[in-house]
Amino acid sequence: MSEGSWGRIVALVRQDLRLQLRDPAPLVVRTAMPLLLMGFMQPLFRTALRADRVAGATGAEQAVPGMAVMFTFFLVNLVGFAVFREHGWRTWDRLRAGPARPAELLAARVVVPLGVAVLQLAVVFLAGGLLYDLRISGSWPALVAVGAALALCVVMFGMALVSLCRTVNQLAVFANLAALLFAGLGGALTPLSALPDWARPLAPGMPSYWAMRGFNAVIIEGGGAAAVLLPVLVLLGFSAGFAAVTLVFFRSEDRKVAWS
Amino acid sequence: MEDSATEAGQGGPALELRGVAKRYGPVTALSGVDLEVAPGEILGLLGRNGAGKTTLMSVVAGLLRPDAGRVRVLGRDPVREPREARRRLGLAPQELGVYPPLTVRQNLTFFAELAGLRGRAASRRVEEVAEPLGLTGLLDRRAGRLSGGEQRRVHTGMALVHRPALLLLDEPTAGVDVGTREQLLELVRAMAAGGTAICYSTHYLPEVETLGGSVAMLHDGRVVARGDVKELVRRSGDSGIELTFSGSPPQLALPWPVVRDGRVLRLTVEQPHLVVERVMGALGAAAGELTNLRIAQPSLESVFLRVTGRRYDSEGTDGTDGTDGGEGAR
Numbered sequence: 001m002s003e004g005s006w007g008r009i010v011a012l013v014r015q016d017l018r019l020q021l022r023d024p025a026p027l028v029v030r031t032a033m034p035l036l037l038m039g040f041m042q043p044l045f046r047t048a049l050r051a052d053r054v055a056g057a058t059g060a061e062q063a064v065p066g067m068a069v070m071f072t073f074f075l076v077n078l079v080g081f082a083v084f085r086e087h088g089w090r091t092w093d094r095l096r097a098g099p100a101r102p103a104e105l106l107a108a109r110v111v112v113p114l115g116v117a118v119l120q121l122a123v124v125f126l127a128g129g130l131l132y133d134l135r136i137s138g139s140w141p142a143l144v145a146v147g148a149a150l151a152l153c154v155v156m157f158g159m160a161l162v163s164l165c166r167t168v169n170q171l172a173v174f175a176n177l178a179a180l181l182f183a184g185l186g187g188a189l190t191p192l193s194a195l196p197d198w199a200r201p202l203a204p205g206m207p208s209y210w211a212m213r214g215f216n217a218v219i220i221e222g223g224g225a226a227a228v229l230l231p232v233l234v235l236l237g238f239s240a241g242f243a244a245v246t247l248v249f250f251r252s253e254d255r256k257v258a259w260s
Numbered sequence: 261m262e263d264s265a266t267e268a269g270q271g272g273p274a275l276e277l278r279g280v281a282k283r284y285g286p287v288t289a290l291s292g293v294d295l296e297v298a299p300g301e302i303l304g305l306l307g308r309n310g311a312g313k314t315t316l317m318s319v320v321a322g323l324l325r326p327d328a329g330r331v332r333v334l335g336r337d338p339v340r341e342p343r344e345a346r347r348r349l350g351l352a353p354q355e356l357g358v359y360p361p362l363t364v365r366q367n368l369t370f371f372a373e374l375a376g377l378r379g380r381a382a383s384r385r386v387e388e389v390a391e392p393l394g395l396t397g398l399l400d401r402r403a404g405r406l407s408g409g410e411q412r413r414v415h416t417g418m419a420l421v422h423r424p425a426l427l428l429l430d431e432p433t434a435g436v437d438v439g440t441r442e443q444l445l446e447l448v449r450a451m452a453a454g455g456t457a458i459c460y461s462t463h464y465l466p467e468v469e470t471l472g473g474s475v476a477m478l479h480d481g482r483v484v485a486r487g488d489v490k491e492l493v494r495r496s497g498d499s500g501i502e503l504t505f506s507g508s509p510p511q512l513a514l515p516w517p518v519v520r521d522g523r524v525l526r527l528t529v530e531q532p533h534l535v536v537e538r539v540m541g542a543l544g545a546a547a548g549e550l551t552n553l554r555i556a557q558p559s560l561e562s563v564f565l566r567v568t569g570r571r572y573d574s575e576g577t578d579g580t581d582g583t584d585g586g587e588g589a590r
Contacts, residue, residue: 004376007373007376007378008373008374008376010373011370011373011374012374014370014373015359015362015366015370018362018366019359019361019362022361022362023361089357089358089359089360090353090355090356090357091357091358091359093323093351093353093357094351094353094357094371094418094419095374096322096323097321097322097323097346097349097351097353098346098371098374098375099343099346099347099374099375099376099422100374101342101343253323253324
């Protein structure tokens with residue numbers, strides 16, 4: 001990649017960041033919501049985890065990563081909106097007519113949502129420790145690795161949806177549906193061991209399942225890098241798959257309907 | 261960063277199109293378009309809605325691929341060498357495209373940075389562009405809070421910050437106030453004087469006459485007239501009398517060519533003011549249905565009428581918009 005290419009990506013990322021900072025309310029709400037829901041879910045999860053013979057469980061071991069995973073997937077809307085708003089403001093064609101390559105336009109759109117996802121996960125886990133007494137019995141770096149892989153997976157899923165959806169309404173519907181499906185089937189809303197029988201075979205097909213498996217390995221089982229290797233690799237595999245979908249279906253000349 | 265405007269004077273046309281064609285399904289948007297624009301030339305691109313003006317701009321900017329023919333922007337092919345071509349051109353599309361939540365300065369700086377300018381160089385360039393556009397006092401205002409005319413100037417400025425050798429302005433004065441229009445026209449003249457080739461699409465014939473450059477008239481996707489404005493008017497501009505009736509125009513026994521267009525009769529005649537009395541006499545009882553009489557002097561409008569057989573409608577509302585206004589490009 002040429003020096004000019006990096007310069008353009010930096011310019012695009014700065015622009016994206018400026019636009020995010022102009023309207024931070026959605027991000028603040030999306031970060032506060034899981035903290036609120038954890039309070040409601042914790043007693044339920046405490047009972048479930050103790051029934052599952054997790055000694056000394058406070059419920060935060062499931063509530064914090066579960067809500068973190070679910071609300072990280074809600075960030076898919078953020079990823080999509082970063083592209084759709086360019087169509088709404090009619091700046092997309094201006095960018096296309098400029099010196100930036102389509103790949104640079106896409107690459108730059110990944111950076112800020114990725115940073116936001118990592119930041120949101122960090123805030124949720126830190127607040128989970130402070131407010132809900134979450135204790136990490138395993139390795140912190142391993143936890144960070146799972147979080148980073150999850151964030152990448154969410155952002156790439158968002159880009160794949162952008163490439164497939166024509167209107168922002170389609171994007172919102174599919175993003176929210178996916179967030180709830182992933183949360184339910186992936187074990188974010190209930191401990192993996194408590195998933196209904198019909199859901200168990202489906203769970204490994206969800207990226208959220210692997211994120212929860214990785215978080216559980218660190219938080220509950222006290223695991224380290226080796227314990228999260230498989231979940232991290234699978235999440236990266238999902239990311240690569242979503243990236244491939246984006247590369248195959250994204251057409252910079254496609255018109256997107258931003259405000260429908 | 262080398263200013264692409266300085267490359268314009270290195271020989272060869274700034275823009276060259278040869279046999280360019282573009283279709284949208286069954287609709288022909290451009291057909292066999294040949295065009296050359298020299299460095300420092302202002303080319304007024306005229307045509308009714310759907311004539312192909314926006315499609316032509318989009319093809320030149322590399323937003324659309326032509327079905328046939330070749331395009332060169334300072335010798336670069338926008339399809340095969342998109343970045344090289346785009347680095348040399350600036351596009352201000354017909355539809356306003358600014359970032360409303362950001363300030364004018366941030367909008368302009370972003371495009372300066374995309375063009376490779378950094379830090380103080382970008383700031384300096386932003387101020388250089390803002391001054392002639394009357395944006396200096398607005399630099400720290402959010403674009404979304406500006407008036408339509410001010411936003412149009414920001415929109416135009418975003419196409420200029422990298423000093424392109426070829427500037428594509430697609431209806432830059434659509435919906436703006438008189439002051440903004442004057443500022444934009446003045447800027448266009450100044451840039452052309454500095455060597456920038458400008459392709460200026462508009463519905464307003466007087467603007468092109470005021471700019472005094474050359475003109476290309478598009479009709480049904482074809483270039484039907486091309487040349488210097490004054491020369492074109494001298495060569496192809498007819499004078500005449502235009503009569504509008506409340507009903508169907510009468511048959512007139514007059515020695516001059518007459519064209520019927522709905523409720524309008526057009527007589528082509530030299531020194532039309534000298535024959536008005538005779539025309540009125542020939543109307544007889546039909547004079548009671550006459551609602552308007554207009555004496556037309558040779559102008560771009562009469563050139564357009566002559567080459568297309570249709571009167572130029574400055575609003576362009578003929579309802580045949582298949583390609584302009586961006587619709588056709590979708």
